[in-house]
Amino acid sequence: MSSVHVTTTINGDAVDFVCNADEPLLDVLRNRLGMTGSKEGCGTGDCGACSVTIDGRLVCSCLVLGAEVGGSKIETIEGMAKADVLHPLQKNFIAHAALQCGICTPGFLVAAKALLDNNPNPSEEEIRFGLAGNLCRCTGYDKIVRAVQATAKEMRGA
Amino acid sequence: MLAKEKGLAFVLAGGTDLLVKMKAGMIEPDLVVDIKKIKGMADIKKSATGFRIGAAVPGVALSENAALSKAWPGIVEGANLIGSKQVQGRCTMIGNLCNGSPAADGVPALIAARAKVVVSGPKGKRTIAVEQVPVSPGRTCLKKGEIIEAILLPKRPPRSSDAYLRFIPRTEMDIAVVSAAVNLVLDPKGVVNDARVALGAVAPTILVVADAAKALIGSKLDAAALEKLAAACSAACRPIDDKRGTIEFRTKVAGVLARRAAEIAYRRAGGKL
Numbered sequence: 001m002s003s004v005h006v007t008t009t010i011n012g013d014a015v016d017f018v019c020n021a022d023e024p025l026l027d028v029l030r031n032r033l034g035m036t037g038s039k040e041g042c043g044t045g046d047c048g049a050c051s052v053t054i055d056g057r058l059v060c061s062c063l064v065l066g067a068e069v070g071g072s073k074i075e076t077i078e079g080m081a082k083a084d085v086l087h088p089l090q091k092n093f094i095a096h097a098a099l100q101c102g103i104c105t106p107g108f109l110v111a112a113k114a115l116l117d118n119n120p121n122p123s124e125e126e127i128r129f130g131l132a133g134n135l136c137r138c139t140g141y142d143k144i145v146r147a148v149q150a151t152a153k154e155m156r157g158a
Numbered sequence: 159m160l161a162k163e164k165g166l167a168f169v170l171a172g173g174t175d176l177l178v179k180m181k182a183g184m185i186e187p188d189l190v191v192d193i194k195k196i197k198g199m200a201d202i203k204k205s206a207t208g209f210r211i212g213a214a215v216p217g218v219a220l221s222e223n224a225a226l227s228k229a230w231p232g233i234v235e236g237a238n239l240i241g242s243k244q245v246q247g248r249c250t251m252i253g254n255l256c257n258g259s260p261a262a263d264g265v266p267a268l269i270a271a272r273a274k275v276v277v278s279g280p281k282g283k284r285t286i287a288v289e290q291v292p293v294s295p296g297r298t299c300l301k302k303g304e305i306i307e308a309i310l311l312p313k314r315p316p317r318s319s320d321a322y323l324r325f326i327p328r329t330e331m332d333i334a335v336v337s338a339a340v341n342l343v344l345d346p347k348g349v350v351n352d353a354r355v356a357l358g359a360v361a362p363t364i365l366v367v368a369d370a371a372k373a374l375i376g377s378k379l380d381a382a383a384l385e386k387l388a389a390a391c392s393a394a395c396r397p398i399d400d401k402r403g404t405i406e407f408r409t410k411v412a413g414v415l416a417r418r419a420a421e422i423a424y425r426r427a428g429g430k431l
Binding site for chain 2: 021022024043044045048049050054057058059060062064065067068111114115129130131132133134
């Protein structure tokens with residue numbers, strides 16, 4: 001397959017890169033752009049560790065080709081904290097011990113942010129369904145759900 | 159482009175199956191055509207004749223469309239049962255249809271709705287019923303170089319609605335063991351004057367059960383009509399035995415789900431039970 005030149009926007013910055021036609025966006029982010037926050041868990045869209053948003057839609061970057069994202073607006077975990085200031089979700093994940101090994105965490109944070117952007121006041125069930133595409137083998141999910149609930153409450157009050 | 163390629167050519171819309179197969183080495187395409195930026199492929203249009211859903215519209219865009227969700231809640235709930243939010247951000251109903259799975263969650267409600275698809279190819283365009291597309295598990299009627307460009311949903315009469323239910327052994331992120339879609343139109347008195355019932359995962363392709371629809375037409379969904387509906391559904395089943403469900407289980411549950419889906423569709427259409 002041939003190479004493709006792509007111009008796009010990632011976390012508000014104009015970015016251009018050359019990738020193979022069959023190269024997943026996740027590999028572009030990690031191997032070509034040095035953005036290693038998005039993780040590869042399964043590579044088949046089951047685990048959510050590579051979650052990013054493209055034009056506001058939550059997707060698995062392992063199931064998107066780099067060649068597809070020309071002209072899109074991509075948000076990754078690297079864009080979540082503003083300089084040294086953590087996003088409320090990041091702070092609450094720490095406060096509620098919602099991570100152990102941490103491999104799933106970037107994906108959970110991106111997915112949780114997408115959830116709260118669409119629904120600032122989700123029920124526990126909505127949170128669990130909203131994050132069903134993210135797998136965590138450490139926490140048992142409960143602490144993650146608590147952290148998202150706390151963040152939703154905090155952000156609604158803000 | 160697709161027709162001219164001598165090797166293996168694939169359409170890329172959502173990519174939630176294609177990219178997985180490529181990664182696993184199950185397929186090695188010579189050509190992949192991304193259709194998302196072709197005009198009309200990525201939007202939902204409402205017109206006097208109904209809805210036109212482009213082939214590249216992702217699942218999440220269906221539930222975001224208030225008019226579509228109101229007119230065809232069963233179609234939207236079926237499509238939204240596919241995969242996670244991440245998968246919903248990409249996966250398309252046409253992709254679901256063209257996989258040719260009898261257990262496809264996006265398809266039974268389309269068939270119950272009498273939806274059609276526009277097939278576009280080297281010889282021009284043709285419009286066919288959704289149920290004509292899958293011919294056996296994993297196979298469709300599409301010829302080389304042909305793609306589906308859109309789904310067409312008919313205009314909704316007043317007092318009409320639909321519903322889709324599936325059985326899975328967990329709460330989500332699974333594929334139907336049995337599923338049922340029911341589409342109803344009521345008269346002003348609440349009597350069913352049109353019905354269509356489709357069952358998933360109980361035969362090599364999704365079934366349209368005419369006898370089940372007949373059982374409902376003319377009724378107000380009384381117990382006897384529902385009983386006849388369930389019996390007709392079970393009688394139509396030709397399922398397989400596998401680790402996910404036995405023949406006996408699928409046959410029985412098909413009737414149960416159809417009955418429940420009919421009740422939901424009836425209430426949504428404004429009927430009182």
